[in-house]
Amino acid sequence: MLTSFLKRGAITAVAFAALSTAAFAQVNELKIMAPAAPGGGWDGTARSMQQALTGAGIVKSVQVNNVTGAGGTIGLAQLIGAKGQGDQLMVNGFVMVGAILLNKSPVNLSQTTPIARLTAEAEVIVVPTESPLKTAKDLAEKLKADPAKVTWAGGSAGGTDHILAALFAQAVGADAKKINYIPFSGGGEALAAMLGGRVTAGVSGYGEFEGQIKAGKLRVLAVSSGKRLENAPDAPTLKEQGIDLELLNWRSVVAPPGLSAEQTKALIDTVEKMVKSKEWQEILKARGWDDSYLAGAEFDSFLKNEIERVSKVMHEVGLVK
Amino acid sequence: MDTLLSLLHGFTVAFEPAKLLFCLIGVFLGTAVGVLPGIGPALTVALLLPVTFKLDPGGSLIMFAGIYYGGMYGGSTTAILLNAPGESASLATALEGSKMAKAGRGGPALATSAIGSFVAGLIATIGLAFLAPWLVEVAVKFGPWDYFALMIVAFVTVSATFGDSPLRGLTSLFLGIALGLIGIDKLTGQARLTFGVPELLNGVEVTTLAVGLFAVGEAFYVASKRFRDPEEIIPIKGSLWMTKEDWKRSWAPWLRGTAFGFPIGALPAGGAEVPTFLSYSTEKKLCKYPGEFGKGAIEGVAGPEAANNASAAGTLVPLLTLGLPTSATAAIMLAGFQQYGLNPGPLLFAEKPDLVWGLIASLFIANVMLVILNLPLVGLWVRLLAIPQPWLYAGILVFATMGTLAVNGSPVELTMLFAFGFIGYLMRRYDYPVAPMVVGLILGPMAEAQLRRALQISLGDPMILLENPISATLLGIAFIALVAPFVMKGLNRFKASED
Amino acid sequence: MTNDIRAQGADKPALIVGVLLLVVAFLVGYDAAQQTIVATYGLGPTAMPYVVACGLVILGFSHFVVAFRGGLPKPEAADGKALLWIAAGLVCLIGCIALGGGFVIAIALLFACTARGMGRRAFAVDLAIGFVLGLAIFLAFAKLLTLILPSGPLERLFL
Structure with a gap:
């Protein structure tokens, strides 16, 4: 126990030295916060990063800690409190943008140091196979005629699915405030409502509906990505159908505010090394995540753009006043 | 016949020594982690997912199955021995189970729950193998209105069974429903009753309330009357094993519990709580010794435990046939499937029969292993109660807070645990039943969400509840259950006045 | 202590519960x-x-009625000291976690205080037992489940 004690002390000392001088763009110890309970999506990303970073020998020791609550905004507040600490990352994603607004959170993502976007998943709009709706245009017509009659099944209120439904209504010129969106807990329940023919259309990540789509029980009206999906080449994008809308459910990592340029660079370098590692690529494949690495200034402006877009639509739908 | 052949083939897959080993490891890990309150089977599987990453698909899924079933066995052990129901599905088990344990009948309680789980698991797994494709057709037909009606049935039957004072029972139930309002409203995303505390946005965790009211409240209560009326815990009184009488009183509840658990578990939004509540109230009604309920009636352990396990097998029905993850654990198992590029769903049975039938066969094997592993442990577990009382209760509190700390260790959550513990103490002191509060917290939000979904689909027309045959029937049952006791009482009084 | 209030005609606990419900x-x-x-x-x-609010109002007024008709069941006197010890244990736990003292110390304090409340008179010994117990749990969670329980300076030595 004593040796382990000494070893820990030594590592900590080295880490401190590294931090205080910040001379090399190298991170020896890293804490990754998953702002959700163990077992969820963000937790999965954090633990996969841990696996890749230590597996590829990029960082010696990686710790994952979970801070639960309020759509991740409690974790966010904690991260923002850790000003200037260059050994911390927090996993976040598109959903957090909406949660911040919905929860009237006193802190927001623009207070963090953006590091990189890691993965993204396209959303799909589907209908049961028996549905008379064949294309996104058909759905748009029906929605314009009477928004109340189009019931949407998807995930939590203010989440990615809900926002896509609202943006869709906006893009086709229907009243976004009048959409009849029904949040279900978990993908399973929404899927059951679709299969039972209880709702008009369903929105979710492609992966969640994949089995049913391949089995011919659900028909894809559109995918929300800019390009068609590799594993579903028959499903048209929204843009192809003349609806100017693109949306990805992305996940990213951010760092505490108040970092020096060197500290930021060290973190970006570390994440970039991880993204390029064999270990990370294997995890992406196994988990069915799409690589959408985007770092630095580009990610920064992407993030700003998303925040603006989400905030606008949430006000219009009446989720936020 | 095809099914039988496939199943036999599945057994040849699962009986490979390596697979058996994975299954054993899974069962062991699942039991060990499942014993911790607050860490249910879902979290156990999630945490152990990386461990299985390196195994082949068949092996790792078989290990999952073991962890899943093992986690549920572990959960009932804590509920019975420590009165700390670590997950909502073992709440009903704790009610009678902990009373039995204190009276020296912990052995039979654990045994009836282990064997009941085994019987239920066995029947439900057979159901899974043979009825899945048919059952799932029915299950997806359930709409929000039907779920709402089902919740109402559960509400009515359960509230009829709590305590001898309707006023105190209802007070407890309503406070539970009020607690269920706290947090983000599922349908509009608005915060309710959070008073600006962000930690409250996620709502009150069922395990925090259950562990607080049951385990912490009990510790306070026992300590408060230590001098006047010292509680006596008898580790073993009479037989450590189930007597002939126990068997006689257990077998029917096992079967009835299974009959509740499997079909409701197979419903996409059915869950494990409703069947355990229904089983508990049914057993209380049917019990030949109604006076024993509340003091440790074996039927009250046998039924709900069977229902709990049967519903677990039930959730595999939509998962395997449709790829619908209908519980947290199922969602994690789905992630496990996907990590090998498998997509559960209509095609899985056709594309990967080895895997599916191997999994189903290993569920049988996991069940057998669990009984073999758990029955000898009963003697050991029960001896835990022989620990001197101060250490026993100190240990229970450590155990109770540990689960909360691991999942959400914020001071706010811990303060809630403390507050619920003290409320639990006061409720015991003035003879308010604590269970209805937890029932209210579990069923309240579910019923509200389903009702609102139903009305959203019908654009506000409440007739939708009566127009659909399933919901109309269920509401009819609820109405009869609500009115029948009053009518009976009235008739009796009428008869009495005639005499 | 509740018994002497009976003389005034209304059961005080029932009245208090009624008010709280309102x-x-x-x-x-x-x-x-x-x-x-x-x-x-x-x-x-x-x-x-x-x-729910309507239901609670009805229940609250029902308690007022009950207060004048027999009241709630009369409890026996409670051992206040024992309650205070356990409450102190829980407060120590919450404080220790909130102030960053870490899991092990928090658990040691909770264990010792509860044992004291249940009648043991060996605080130091119990503190030691709680400490070992907490440490064992912490290490088991961290190493086997990769779940990090709340850590203070002490826990960081072992990570």
């Missing part, structure tokens, strides 16, 4: 009244709170 009902109703966002279709987020 307070909760008020909070639930007030919060619902503050909601600004309504559902476009079907029931809004305020329907259920109002139903």
Whole structure:
């Protein structure tokens, strides 16, 4: 126990030295916060990063800690409190943008140091196979005629699915405030409502509906990505159908505010090394995540753009006043 | 016949020594982690997912199955021995189970729950193998209105069974429903009753309330009357094993519990709580010794435990046939499937029969292993109660807070645990039943969400509840259950006045 | 202590519960009244709170009636000291976690205080037992499950 004690002390000392001088763009110890309970999506990303970073020998020791609550905004507040600490990352994603607004959170993502976007998943709009709706245009017509009659099944209120439904209504010129969106807990329940023919259309990540789509029980009206999906080449994008809308459910990592340029660079370098590692690529494949690495200034402006877009639509739908 | 052949083939897959080993490891890990309150089977599987990453698909899924079933066995052990129901599905088990344990009948309680789980698991797994494709057709037909009606049935039957004072029972139930309002409203995303505390946005965790009211409240209560009326815990009184009488009183509840658990578990939004509540109230009604309920009636352990396990097998029905993850654990198992590029769903049975039938066969094997592993442990577990009382209760509190700390260790959550513990103490002191509060917290939000979904689909027309045959029937049952006791009482009084 | 109040005709605990229920009902109703966002279709987020608030009001008044008709069951006197010890243990736990003292110390304090409340008179010994127990749990969680329980300076030595 004593040796382990000494070893820990030594590592900590080295880490401190590294931090205080910040001379090399190298991170020896890293804490990754998953702002959700163990077992969820963000937790999965954090633990996969841990696996890749230590597996590829990029960082010696990686710790994952979970801070639960309020759509991740409690974790966010904690991260923002850790000003200037260059050994911390927090996993976040598109959903957090909406949660911040919905929860009237006193802190927001623009207070963090953006590091990189890691993965993204396209959303799909589907209908049961028996549905008379064949294309996104058909759905748009029906929605314009009477928004109340189009019931949407998807995930939590203010989440990615809900926002896509609202943006869709906006893009086709229907009243976004009048959409009849029904949040279900978990993908399973929404899927059951679709299969039972209880709702008009369903929105979710492609992966969640994949089995049913391949089995011919659900028909894809559109995918929300800019390009068609590799594993579903028959499903048209929204843009192809003349609806100017693109949306990805992305996940990213951010760092505490108040970092020096060197500290930021060290973190970006570390994440970039991880993204390029064999270990990370294997995890992406196994988990069915799409690589959408985007770092630095580009990610920064992407993030700003998303925040603006989400905030606008949430006000219009009446989720936020 | 095809099914039988496939199943036999599945057994040849699962009986490979390596697979058996994975299954054993899974069962062991699942039991060990499942014993911790607050860490249910879902979290156990999630945490152990990386461990299985390196195994082949068949092996790792078989290990999952073991962890899943093992986690549920572990959960009932804590509920019975420590009165700390670590997950909502073992709440009903704790009610009678902990009373039995204190009276020296912990052995039979654990045994009836282990064997009941085994019987239920066995029947439900057979159901899974043979009825899945048919059952799932029915299950997806359930709409929000039907779920709402089902919740109402559960509400009515359960509230009829709590305590001898309707006023105190209802007070407890309503406070539970009020607690269920706290947090983000599922349908509009608005915060309710959070008073600006962000930690409250996620709502009150069922395990925090259950562990607080049951385990912490009990510790306070026992300590408060230590001098006047010292509680006596008898580790073993009479037989450590189930007597002939126990068997006689257990077998029917096992079967009835299974009959509740499997079909409701197979419903996409059915869950494990409703069947355990229904089983508990049914057993209380049917019990030949109604006076024993509340003091440790074996039927009250046998039924709900069977229902709990049967519903677990039930959730595999939509998962395997449709790829619908209908519980947290199922969602994690789905992630496990996907990590090998498998997509559960209509095609899985056709594309990967080895895997599916191997999994189903290993569920049988996991069940057998669990009984073999758990029955000898009963003697050991029960001896835990022989620990001197101060250490026993100190240990229970450590155990109770540990689960909360691991999942959400914020001071706010811990303060809630403390507050619920003290409320639990006061409720015991003035003879308010604590269970209805937890029932209210579990069923309240579910019923509200389903009702609102139903009305959203019908654009506000409440007739939708009566127009659909399933919901109309269920509401009819609820109405009869609500009115029948009053009518009976009235008739009796009428008869009495005639005499 | 509750017995002497009987003389005045009303059962004090029942009255207090009644008042508390009305307070909760008020909070639930007030919060619902503050909601600004309504559902476009079907029931809004305020329907259920109002139903619950009404139910609580009825239950509250029923308690007032009960207070004048026999009241709640009369409890025996409680051992206040024992309660205080356990409460102190829980407060220590919460404080220790909130102030960053870490899991092990928090558990040691909880264990020792509870054991004291249940009648043991060996605080130091129990503290040591709790410490070892906490450490064992912490290491088991960290190493076997990769779940990091709340850590203070002490825990960091082992990570």
